[in-house]
Amino acid sequence: MSLFRNIVLAAVIAGLVSGLLLTVMQSYATVPLIIHAETFEGGGAEIHDHGHGAAHSHDAAAADHHHDPEAWAPANGFERFFYTAAANMLAGIGFALVLLTAAEALGGLSGWRKGMMFGFAGFLAFSLAPGLGLPPELPGMPAADLGARQIWWIATAACTAVALGLLAYTRSPLLAVLAVVLLIAPHLIGAPHPESHETAVPADLHARFVAAVFATSLVFWSALGAVAALVRDRFRQGEEAFSVSTGGVVSR
Amino acid sequence: MMTKSAATAAGLSLSKIIPLSMTAMLGLFVVGFVGFSQMEVLHNAAHDSRHSLAFPCH
Numbered sequence: 001m002s003l004f005r006n007i008v009l010a011a012v013i014a015g016l017v018s019g020l021l022l023t024v025m026q027s028y029a030t031v032p033l034i035i036h037a038e039t040f041e042g043g044g045a046e047i048h049d050h051g052h053g054a055a056h057s058h059d060a061a062a063a064d065h066h067h068d069p070e071a072w073a074p075a076n077g078f079e080r081f082f083y084t085a086a087a088n089m090l091a092g093i094g095f096a097l098v099l100l101t102a103a104e105a106l107g108g109l110s111g112w113r114k115g116m117m118f119g120f121a122g123f124l125a126f127s128l129a130p131g132l133g134l135p136p137e138l139p140g141m142p143a144a145d146l147g148a149r150q151i152w153w154i155a156t157a158a159c160t161a162v163a164l165g166l167l168a169y170t171r172s173p174l175l176a177v178l179a180v181v182l183l184i185a186p187h188l189i190g191a192p193h194p195e196s197h198e199t200a201v202p203a204d205l206h207a208r209f210v211a212a213v214f215a216t217s218l219v220f221w222s223a224l225g226a227v228a229a230l231v232r233d234r235f236r237q238g239e240e241a242f243s244v245s246t247g248g249v250v251s252r
Numbered sequence: 253m254m255t256k257s258a259a260t261a262a263g264l265s266l267s268k269i270i271p272l273s274m275t276a277m278l279g280l281f282v283v284g285f286v287g288f289s290q291m292e293v294l295h296n297a298a299h300d301s302r303h304s305l306a307f308p309c310h
Contacts, residue, residue: 004271011279022304030304073296080300087301091286097279101272127306136306149308150288213306 006235007100014100014228015093022092022220023085029212031084033205035076037138040200092220095122096228102161106169108236109229119225120218121168125161127217129183133191136213138206141199144192156186 074080103109103118130153137143163182166175286298287307295302295309302309 003268004274007271007275008278011275026300026304031300034300034303071292071296073299083297084300084304087286087298088305090282091301091305094279094282094284094286097275097282101276101279104268104275105272131306134306134308137303137309139303139310143308143310146290146308146310153308154288213304217305 002239003104006232006239007097007104010228010231010235011093011096011100013231014096014224015091016089017092017227018096018220018224019089019092020085021223022088022216023081025216025219026084026088027081029216030209031081033209033212034139037140037201037205037209040202041140092224095126095221096224098122099225100228100232102165103229103232106165109232111233112226112229115225115227115229115232116222117225118229119221119223121161121164122225123218123221125164126157127221128214129160129186130156131210131214133187135206135210138201138209140201141206142194142197144194148192152186152189152191156191159183159186 074083099118099122100109103115109115109118133156134143134149134153143149159182163179166179166182170176285294287302287305289295299309
């Protein structure tokens with residue numbers, strides 16, 4: 001049970017630290033762009049209002065994107081920042097759990113450098129690879145069906161993660177070929193895209209947003225991996241000291 | 253003896269499989285909760301975080 005507890009504790013610490021760092025970076029780099037893009041959301045709705053009688057596909061798509069205005073949403077300012085920070089830290093904890101589990105299954109993390117390498121792998125699998133097919137979206141941008149995009153996102157992240165694991169931890173040429181196929185296949189199949197990419201959101205705003213998302217995510221994942229490894233090392237020293245002091249056999 | 257050394261070479265001993273599958277499931281559940289849950293209130297709370305982490309949103 002101590003393995004479970006130690007991984008969870010290490011993930012919580014790594015997630016809180018890197019999630020907080022991410023929130024600070026986002027509040028300068030990405031959130032202002034999101035808030036700017038939201039000013040174009042209303043403009044999109046006006047265009048769609050013209051098509052009352054003629055139920056063209058745009059209206060159906062637009063209806064999906066509009067959220068219930070009655071639903072609770074955090075107020076702009078501190079409340080919004082607070083919930084973003086909470087979501088980032090939770091995401092960090094979840095990602096750290098996945099990262100630490102993978103690292104432990106592959107022989108364990110030792111040292112922050114290896115942790116950072118795992119962090120880079122996490123960035124490739126959970127940020128860059130899905131982001132190549134589905135570039136980070138700003139509010140007010142048209143997109144394909146949410147369910148289809150979520151499935152493609154998850155499948156791409158999973159394929160990329162497995163591929164990186166195979167490349168790094170196996171030596172068989174056959175598995176290397178499989179890894180390359182897994183890396184490429186999601187992009188050959190292609191992410192779901194809307195019929196039209198027409199949007200009121202300026203292209204340069206979106207370009208800046210995509211760059212900011214990848215830059216902040218890279219720092220977030222490196223910090224996540226490095227901190228997770230440092231904390232995990234600490235806890236392992238505790239585990240081993242405990243095993244030795246009780247005369248138990250250290251299982252490695 | 254052979255099987256044991258093979259298993260430890262792969263870094264996975266039997267005693268590790270259960271805790272590791274638990275941490276993996278917990279992690280995937282948390283990520284799914286933050287990034288993919290379609291509940292309106294959760295979506296609104298995690299909105300900026302989802303956009304900034306390149307999760308599909310809206």
